[in-house]
Amino acid sequence: MNPPRSHKRLTLILVCGVIFMFGFCYMLVPLYQLICQKEGINGKAANYAVTAAPGMKVDTSRVIKITFSTTLHGGLKFKFIPLQHSFNIHPGEGKLVYFYAENQSGKEMTVQAVPSITPSDAARFLKKTECFCFTQQYFFKNEKADMPVYFFIDPAVSKDIKEVTLSYTMFDAGGFIKKQEHFTKGRIDL
Amino acid sequence: MSEAIAHSHDHAHDHHDDHHGPEKGFKRWLFTTNHKDIGTLYLTFSLIMFFVSGAMALIIRTELFEPGKVLINPEFFNQMTTMHGLIMVFGVIMPAMAGLANWLIPMMIGAPDMALPRLNNWSFWLLPFAFTMLMSTTLMSGPAPDFGWTFYAPLSTTYGPKSTDFFIFSIHMMGASSILAALNIVVTIFNMRAPGMTWMRMPMFVWSWLVTAFLLLAVMPVLAGCVTMMLMDRHFHTSFFNAAGGGDPLLFQHVFWFFGHPEVYILILPGFGVISEIIPTFARKKLFGYHAMVYATVLIAVVGFVVWMHHMFTTGAPIAAQLYFMYATMLVAVPTGIKVFNWLATLFKGSITFETPMLFALGFLVMFTLGGFSGLMLALVPSDYQYRDSYFVVAHFHYVLVSGSLFTIIAAVYYWLPKWTGHMYNEKLGQIHFWLSVIGMNLTFLPMHFLGLAGMPRRVPDYPLQFTDFNQICTVGAFIFGFSQLIFLYVILKSCFTKAKPNATPEVWEGAHGLEWTLPSPVPYHTFETIPVVHHQQP
Numbered sequence: 001m002n003p004p005r006s007h008k009r010l011t012l013i014l015v016c017g018v019i020f021m022f023g024f025c026y027m028l029v030p031l032y033q034l035i036c037q038k039e040g041i042n043g044k045a046a047n048y049a050v051t052a053a054p055g056m057k058v059d060t061s062r063v064i065k066i067t068f069s070t071t072l073h074g075g076l077k078f079k080f081i082p083l084q085h086s087f088n089i090h091p092g093e094g095k096l097v098y099f100y101a102e103n104q105s106g107k108e109m110t111v112q113a114v115p116s117i118t119p120s121d122a123a124r125f126l127k128k129t130e131c132f133c134f135t136q137q138y139f140f141k142n143e144k145a146d147m148p149v150y151f152f153i154d155p156a157v158s159k160d161i162k163e164v165t166l167s168y169t170m171f172d173a174g175g176f177i178k179k180q181e182h183f184t185k186g187r188i189d190l
Numbered sequence: 191m192s193e194a195i196a197h198s199h200d201h202a203h204d205h206h207d208d209h210h211g212p213e214k215g216f217k218r219w220l221f222t223t224n225h226k227d228i229g230t231l232y233l234t235f236s237l238i239m240f241f242v243s244g245a246m247a248l249i250i251r252t253e254l255f256e257p258g259k260v261l262i263n264p265e266f267f268n269q270m271t272t273m274h275g276l277i278m279v280f281g282v283i284m285p286a287m288a289g290l291a292n293w294l295i296p297m298m299i300g301a302p303d304m305a306l307p308r309l310n311n312w313s314f315w316l317l318p319f320a321f322t323m324l325m326s327t328t329l330m331s332g333p334a335p336d337f338g339w340t341f342y343a344p345l346s347t348t349y350g351p352k353s354t355d356f357f358i359f360s361i362h363m364m365g366a367s368s369i370l371a372a373l374n375i376v377v378t379i380f381n382m383r384a385p386g387m388t389w390m391r392m393p394m395f396v397w398s399w400l401v402t403a404f405l406l407l408a409v410m411p412v413l414a415g416c417v418t419m420m421l422m423d424r425h426f427h428t429s430f431f432n433a434a435g436g437g438d439p440l441l442f443q444h445v446f447w448f449f450g451h452p453e454v455y456i457l458i459l460p461g462f463g464v465i466s467e468i469i470p471t472f473a474r475k476k477l478f479g480y481h482a483m484v485y486a487t488v489l490i491a492v493v494g495f496v497v498w499m500h501h502m503f504t505t506g507a508p509i510a511a512q513l514y515f516m517y518a519t520m521l522v523a524v525p526t527g528i529k530v531f532n533w534l535a536t537l538f539k540g541s542i543t544f545e546t547p548m549l550f551a552l553g554f555l556v557m558f559t560l561g562g563f564s565g566l567m568l569a570l571v572p573s574d575y576q577y578r579d580s581y582f583v584v585a586h587f588h589y590v591l592v593s594g595s596l597f598t599i600i601a602a603v604y605y606w607l608p609k610w611t612g613h614m615y616n617e618k619l620g621q622i623h624f625w626l627s628v629i630g631m632n633l634t635f636l637p638m639h640f641l642g643l644a645g646m647p648r649r650v651p652d653y654p655l656q657f658t659d660f661n662q663i664c665t666v667g668a669f670i671f672g673f674s675q676l677i678f679l680y681v682i683l684k685s686c687f688t689k690a691k692p693n694a695t696p697e698v699w700e701g702a703h704g705l706e707w708t709l710p711s712p713v714p715y716h717t718f719e720t721i722p723v724v725h726h727q728q729p
Contacts, residue, residue: 007305007377014373018411025415025445029430032441041508073434074348114433120506175427176435 040124049134050127052152058092059155066153069167070099077105080113080170083146091125091155098146098188099132099168103139112136112173115166122164125157130186136173137187148186212715220315223307224715225292226610231314232289233603236282237679239321243277244672246270251634251668253651254661267651268336269328275339276357279457280364281321283591286599287460288313288371291399293610295375297706297713298393300384300722305377313370320363327353338649340450343431343442347423354424358417365410372406375399384705386724390484393704394477397484398463401491405452405459408495413449416442440505447498455494457591458558459487461598462529465551467704468605469533472548473540474701479532480727486525486532493522503574512571519569523562530559545699546620550601553628554593561589564639579649582642588635592671593628600627600678605699612692612712613685619677626674633667 035041037048066089068082079102089095103109113133117123128134132147139145153164212218212227219231250270253260262270292310296303304310327334335357337345346354379400383392392400419442422428429435431442470477477483499507499515507515533555542548564586568574577583608614637660642648646657653661694711705724709717 007381010377010380011306011373014376014407018369018373018407021408021411022415025412025448026419028412028445028448029419029441032438032444039508112434112436118506120508169433171434173434176429176432178436 041120049129049131051129052092052094052127056092056155058090060090062159063088063090064153064157064161065163067163067165068097068099069165071167071169073169073171076111076170076172078102078109078111078170079104080168089153091153091157094129094150094152096148096150096186098148100144100146101137101139101170102144103142106141108141109139110136110173110177111139111170112176113168113170115168118165118167119161122153122157122161125154125161126164126166127152127154132187133168136178144190146188146190148188150186221311223303223311225296225304225307225310226713226715228304228310228314229289229291229293230610232285232292232317235314235317236286236289236599237682239277239281239285240675241679242325243274243282244675246274246277248668248672250274251665254653255665256662257653257655257658259652262651264651265333265336268338268649269334271649272335272338272341273325273328276324276335277321278591279339279453280361281317283457283595283599284364284368285317287399287402287457287595288368290395290460290464290599290602290606291371291375294606294706295378295396295399296382297709297717298396298704299379299382299387300705300718300724301378301382302716302718302721304374305382306374309370310374313367313374316363316367316370320360320367323356323363324360327356340446341420342446343420343423343439347420347431347442350420350424355421358421361417362414365414368406369410372403372410375403376407379403384718384722384724390481391724391727393463394466394480394483394487395460395463398459398466398487401487402456402459405456405491405494409449409452409456412445413453416445416449419445440502443502443505444498447501448495450501451498452491452494454587454590455490457595458598459490461554461595462487464598464602464605465533465554468547468551468601469536469555471605471699471701471703472545472551473537473542475536475540477532478535478538479528482528483532486528489525490522493518493525497522500569500574503571504578516569516571520566523566526562530555530562545604546615546617546624547601547605549621549624550597550604553624554597554601557589557593557597557628557631561586561594564589577642579647580642581638581646581648584648585635585638585642588638592635593631597627603678603682606706607682607685608694608698609706609709609711609713611685612694613688613690614694614698615681615685619681623674623677623681626677627671630667630669630671630674634664634671635667637661637663637667 065086067086068084070080070082072078072080079100081100083098083100087095099113101111115131115133117126128149128151130148130150132149137147149166151166212224213221219227222228222231249262250267253262253267253270292304295301324335330353332353333351334353335341335346335351337350337354341350341354341357346357379392379396419428419430423430423432423437427435429437431437431439433439466477466483497515497519499511500519503512503515544552564582568577568583568586604615604620641657641660641664644657646653692712696710697707698711699707705718705722706713708722
C-alpha cells in the first residue's frame with residue numbers, strides 16, 4: 001500500500017477554488033455593467049452623457065421616427081408624460097425634448113427614471129448629451145417640472161432602422177438616495 | 191435498509207472479531223462516518239423527498255385536469271410549482287446521485303472509505319435541516335415561495351413573500367452540503383485510488399462523478415452568491431437587481447443561469463456514468479469507446495459553462511450574442527451524441543438480456559435522446575421565440591430529467607440493490623414498474639409538446655378550453671406514473687427488510703465487471719481494508 005497521500009493540501013486548494021468562485025459571482029456584477037456599457041447594450045449607454053464626435057454630419061438623406069413612452073413603476077403617484085409623443089429626425093441631428101413630471105404623492109419624493117430603447121439594435125446609437133435620467137430627481141410635495149433630454153441618433157445606425165422608441169420607467173428611489181449632485185440643468189420648475 | 195446491513199455486519203462479525211461494527215439504533219445514523227451508511231442516508235432522504243415532491247406534482251396535475259378552479263387557488267398553485275421544482279432538483283436528484291457516489295465510488299476504486307468521513311457525515315446532515323426549513327414555509331401564515339424554481343428577481347426580491355428568507359437560507363445550506371460532498375468526492379478520487387487504478391482505468395461512473403464534482407465546486411458558490419445578493423437586496427438596501435437603485439433585474443438571470451446551466455449537467459452526468467456501467471453488463475460487451483466517453487464527459491462540462499444565455503434569448507439580447515449562444519448550445523449535441531452512439535455501439539451485436547436495470551437504461555437511451563432533440567429545437571433562436579415559456583419547455587426538461595436523470599437513478603438502484611442488500615429484487619415487479627413508468631411518463635409529458643406548440647404557457651393554473659383534452663391525458667399519465675412508483679418503494683423495502691437468507695451472488699449479474707462485484711453480497715460494513723491491486727481496466 002502506498003503511503004497515504006495528504007488530503008489536507010488538496011482540500012485546501014479546492015476550498016480556495018470555492019471561495020474564488022463565490023467572489024467571481026460578485027465580480028460578475030461590475031463585469032456585466034462594463035460589458036453592457038462598452039457594447040452599448042441593454043440601454044446602459046443611454047445612461048451616460050456623451051458628446052457628438054467632431055466630424056459627425058447630419059444625414060439628411062433619411063429620417064427616423066422617434067417615439068417616447070413613459071411608465072410609472074409600482075403605483076408611484078406621479079404624473080409623468082412626454083410633451084411631444086413622436087416626431088421624425090435625421091440621424092446626427094440634435095434635438096431637445098421635455099418630459100413633464102408632477103409629484104402627486106402628497107409628500108416629497110426622490111425618483112429615478114430608467115431608460116430603455118427598442119429595437120435593441122438601435123440602442124447603442126441613441127446618444128444623449130443631457131438627460132434627467134443621469135441622476136436621481138428630487139421633487140417637493142406637489143412640485144411640477146419639465147425635464148430635458150438632449151439627444152441625437154448616431155448616423156452610423158443601420159439603414160434598416162426606421163423607428164426608435166425611447167421609453168422611461170420612473171422608479172421611487174426613496175430607499176436608495178445617492179449622495180450625488182442632482183442634475184437639474186435645463187429643468188424648468190413650473 | 192438498516193436491518194439488512196446490520197444483519198450483514200453481524201454475519202461478518204462472527205468471523206472478524208477485530209472489526210468495530212456500527213452503533214445500534216438511531217445514533218448509528220446520526221454519527222456515522224461510514225460511506226455505505228451515508229450513501230444509504232442520502233438515498234433514503236431522496237426517496238422520501240421524491241414522494242413528497244411527487245405528491246405536489248399530482249396536486250398541480252389535478253388542478254390542471256379541467257379549466258377553471260378544480261382544487262386549489264392560483265396562489266397555492268404557484269407555491270406548488272415552485273416547491274415541486276426546488277425539491278425535485280435539490281432534494282431528489284442531487285442527493286440520490288450523492289448517495290450513489292458515496293456507496294459506489296470507494297468500492298469502485300478500491301478504497302476503504304471516503305477521504306474525509308466526518309465531513310461526509312456533516313454534508314448529509316445539512317440536508318434534512320435545509321429541507322425542513324424550506325418546506326416549513328408551506329405551513330406558515332403567509333405564502334410559501336411562489337416565484338418558480340428559477341426565483342427570478344424582482345419576483346423573489348421586491349415582490350417575494352416573507353418566506354423567501356427561509357428559502358434563501360435553505361439554499362445556502364443545501365449548497366454548502368453539495369460543495370462539501372463534491373469536495374470529498376474529488377479528494378477521494380484523487381488520493382484514494384487503489385494501486386494500478388490509473389485515470390484511464392477508472393470506471394465511467396467514477397469519471398462522470400469526478401467531472402460532476404468539479405462542476406459542483408465551480409457553480410454552487412455562484413448560486414450561494416446569487417441568493418446572498420437577493421438577501422442583501424431584500425434587507426440591506428443594496429440594489430443588485432433593483433432598477434430603482436441603479437441595479438438591473440436582468441443581471442439576476444445572468445448570474446442564475448451561469449449557475450443554472452452547469453447545474454443541469456450536474457443532474458445528468460452521474461446518470462451517464464450509471465448507464466455506462468449498466469449497458470456493458472447486460473450487453474455482455476466492453477463499453478465501446480471508453481476514451482471517447484471520458485473526453486466527451488469533460489467536453490460537455492466545459493462547454494456547459496459558455497451556453498447560459500440560451501435561457502435568455504428573448505430578454506433583448508444582441509443578435510450577435512443570440513447567434514453565439516445558439517451555436518455553442520448546439521455544439522453540446524456533439525459530445526452528447528458521441529455518448530449516445532457509443533452506447534448504441536456497445537449494444538450492437540451484444541448478447542442482450544432485459545432485466546429491469548437494463549430496461550430502465552434502454553428507456554433512458556430512447557427518451558433522453560428525444561429530450562435532447564427538443565433541446566436542440568429550443569436552442570434555435572428563431573423557433574425559441576415561439577417555444578419560450580410554453581409547455582414545450584416543460585415537456586423538454588421533464589424528458590431529460592424524468593426519463594433522463596430519474597430513470598438512471600432507478601436503474602442504478604435496481605442494478606446495485608442486490609449488491610447492497612444481498613437480496614435480489616422481485617424481477618416481475620421490477621418489469622411491471624418499468625412498463626407502468628414508461629407508459630405513465632410518456633402519457634404525461636408527450637402531449638405537453640403539442641400543448642406548448644399550440645400556445646399554452648407554463649406556470650398557469652388555468653387555461654383556455656381547447657387545451658382540455660391533452661391536459662386530461664397528462665393528468666391521467668401523471669397519476670399512473672406517480673402511483674407506479676409505489677411498486678418501486680415496495681421492491682426496495684422488500685429487498686432491504688426481508689428476513690430470507692441473502693440470495694445474491696458476489697457478481698450478481700453474469701456480465702458485471704468491476705471491483706465492487708468482487709465483494710460479497712451483501713457488502714460487509716467495512717471493505718477493502720486490504721487495498722486491492724488493479725492490473726487491467728475493468729470493462
